[in-house]
Each structure stands twice: as structure tokens, then as C-alpha cells.
Amino acid sequence: MAVQPIRLFGDPVLRTPAEPVRDFDKELRKLVADLTETMLDAPGSGLAAPQIGVGLRVFTYHVDDVIGHLINPQLDLSEEEQFGPEGCLSIPGFTFDCRRALRVVAKGYDMHGEPVTVEGSDLLARCVQHETDHLDGVLFVDRLDREARKAALRAIREAEWAGATPPQVRVSPHPTLGRAL
Secondary structure (H helix, E strand, O other): OOOOOOOOOOOOOHHHHEEOOOOOHHHHHHHHHHHHHHHOOOOOEEEEEHHHHEEHHHHHHHOOOOOEEEEEEEEEEOEEEEEEEEEEEEEEEEEEEEEOOEEEEEEEEEEOOOOOEEEEHHHHHHHHHHHHHHHOOOOHHHOHHHHHHHHHHHHHHOOOOOOOOOOOOOOOOOOOOOOOO
């Protein structure tokens, strides 16, 4: 297990849809361990594989003292919504109010290929939706209304870390996936 560098807003890997996991092997278990350790070190409520430069559909979460992960998630969202503050480890130092479904049922797999269902509301629902968005190349600022998005992007452009050069290393244990772009 090793803490990995977190990719920042502007890194193309954050806008690239991730590939489904096909091999539930030792390398995948190491990826889940690295994601978990990096998320806890940050600290954050969730972390998706693209945020550490790996283009696979994997994320970890840490909500209400529960640490977990989900691979190849499929979401069923409630029609009822919540509106509140959301942040992102790839956009450090900022939170913006974002609209999300209040409840989620997420189906996928654990690192051993066993089926898993994660059900939750409020923060867990927000986290699962946020991390799944990362797997689709979507950032939470994309979900803000027009005026809030303009203000958020302006603030991000002025951030101390804006324009930082992303690490150009391949952190994926998978030989054909997860290369830095």
C-alpha cells in the first residue's frame, strides 16, 4: 500500500471516462489498498481511481466511519433531491453547493469479484454519486447551475495550485490501462 499523488483539476485523466474492471486480481487489490490509503491520508470521504491517474472504474469511500469500495458501479437514484456543500480532493480548498439525489442504490463488485450493493442517503448518496461521476469523466463543478459554475471556475483558475503540472508517471498496475495522458 502506498499513498499516491492526487491529480488536480485540469489534468486530462479527470475528464476521461474510465474502463470497466475485467480482472479481479492481485493488482486490483493493490489499487483498492492504494486508493484507500490515499483517501484516508488526504483525508477525504471518497476517491476514484482516475484521481490517482488510473483509468479503471473503481472508487473507495469513508462515510460515517464505514470504509468501503465499489468496482464497476451502476446507480439507481431517488427522485427526491438534496442541495448542499460538496468538495473534491482534485479541487482542493473549495466547496460549492451542488444538487444530488437524496438516496442511492449502487450495485457493483468488491475487489474479489463478489457482487456488492451499497445503499445510502445524504452524505453517502452524495459521495457515491460524486465518485461515480469521476469514473465517467465528470467533475462536480459540471453539475452546478450556470452562475455558480462560472464563479467556481473563476475561483479555481485563481487557486494557488491552478496550472500545476500533473505527475507524468504511470501509476496503474495494469499494463494497458491507467496511463497518464
